[in-house]
Amino acid sequence: MWPLDPPSVTADESYLACSRSIQDRREKPGKPARPYRRLLAAAAPDISAASQRFEKAAAEGSLLGLKAEDFRVPGFGDDEAHRVIYARGMVKNKAGRQIYDALMAAPAHERCPFCGHGIVRELDHHLPKSSYPALCVTPLNLVPACKDCNDLKGSFVPNSPESVLIHPYYDRIDDDPWLSAKVVHTAEPTLDFFVDPPDTWDQITVSRVKHHFDLFELGRTFGTQANRLVSNIQYGVEKLLRAVGSDAVREYLQEEAETRFKSQLNGWEGVTFLTLSEDDWFCEGNFIGNSGSTG
Ligand SMILES: [Zn+2]
Structure with a gap:
């Protein structure tokens, strides 16, 4: 509910920072080899296009129209994509982590923008990374949140115009007393x-x-x-x-x-x-x- 200035880092910059240090997976017992470097490079244009569609829809207030099937990452299973790109590339890798930390540091006094009360502890994927993995490191889809709010939201996806959540980077409702x-x-x-x-x-x-x-x-x-x-x-x-x-x-x-x-x-x-x-x-x-x- 409480507004935040949109992050200045672009989706392309974020994807590059998060993907460039990921190494190929060698074959292990029960796990086939995965050529991550080639797959991540090949997926870059799709990630870029997906982020642009998201940003356009968010600015127009039409996120409801985005279908999850258009936000997969080619060459990856859904859970595999966000585990590799977000968990390894952003949370655990130095260049990605700098972006993560900058997003987390945005709210004044570490105040959670969803409740205006809790302390920021996590990044919430506005459209969940499980259903929309192509947006898993798109900065405008990543909102700092307190643990309670992130847990309560879970992998919520709106199913009507009335249930589209307030997005702190786009919605400016807090100029009015409500x-x-x-x-x-x-x-x-x-x-x-x-x-x-x-x-x-x-x-x-x-x-x-x-x-x-x-x-x-x-x-x-x-x-x-x-x-x-x-x-x-x-x-x-x-x-x-x-x-x-x-x-x-x-x-x-x-x-x-x-x-x-x-x-x-x-x-x-x-x-x-x-x-x-x-x-x-x-x-x-x-x-x-x-x-x-x-x-
Ligand atoms: Zn909160």
Whole structure:
């Protein structure tokens, strides 16, 4: 959801760096010889063309139309292609690894662009390498992600316009506020997060963002973090309320929200403070005395 500047390294440069140090496999018991050097050189034009088709479709928002059968690597089995080109050529080989590391270093503060919260630990293949091996080292198909988001996405492939995931290099939804929450008025106040899109969004964008929010379980992640934060500030809020009153509580919460929105418009922290500041039940301290841990 959170945008990233597209990488500057091209698909052709990446493929060359990842493939040039791969050696042929000699015959081993149970494994035939494989002339990888010749096969990789012969596949270069197909890889280049596949990357161009991907980049054009991603820019036009038409990734859904790309068929997996058009993204095989000639001369390779599907699993063999990404094991050789990505796992050996990019992750484990020096020239490829430099590109891998540069892609991983792109997000500010190592913040995962899918959840805006977790620490970047892996590269996610936007179109999965198992089904689209020709894109396994295409930089625009490689997005840094936290482990949770990469696991939750798995080898997901969209099957409708509404399920096309938000792509951090191409989609710019974060210029608008789209994340909201409401306070659940219980003894220990908690927050429920949801997608609250602006009126200017088209219906497909709304559905895509809601699908992304559900697939990456953002409601659960944000809710858990926010509930900890509410619990942490409760004591201070009670003190402020008794000393100065509910207007001072609102002002404090608004200022905290404003500070956080400066760095992340749709971050759960800013939304938490804003939601609390707009909730009279919370600002007037109606939770006090309802919980064993307060008072
Ligand atoms: Zn994440």
